[in-house]
Amino acid sequence: MGAQLYSLVKVLVISAAGAALIKYGLPYGFGLGAIASSNGGAVAAILLPALVMAGLLWWRSMSQTS
CATH class of the missing domain: 1.20.5 (Single alpha-helices involved in coiled-coils or other helix-helix interfaces)
Known part of the structure; x- marks a missing residue:
């Protein structure tokens, strides 16, 4: 059970980091337009x-x- 919970937390953290990168990083830092x-x-x-x-x-x- 602990390994499954750890995997779930990893997926959620990576997903949140990706969403934050898309929301805050793309418009300002990378110079790309809307996705x-x-x-x-x-x-x-x-x-x-x-x-x-x-x-x-x-x-x-x-x-x-x-």
């Missing part, structure tokens, strides 16, 4: 991290069962 200039860009910006994480978790579960 989503269209609806498709907004959907991609929202779904891409979740899809990457799902792929990594799937890959990890497949490598552990082999």
Whole structure:
């Protein structure tokens, strides 16, 4: 149970850091415009991290069962 809680806390901290970076860092520090200039860009910006994480978790579960 402790390992699961630790993993959950790590995911939440990394997610919060990424959200803060996007919210506060992109408009001021990196000189980039808004992330989503269209609806498709907004959907991609929202779904891409979740899809990457799902792929990594799937890959990890497949490598552990082999």
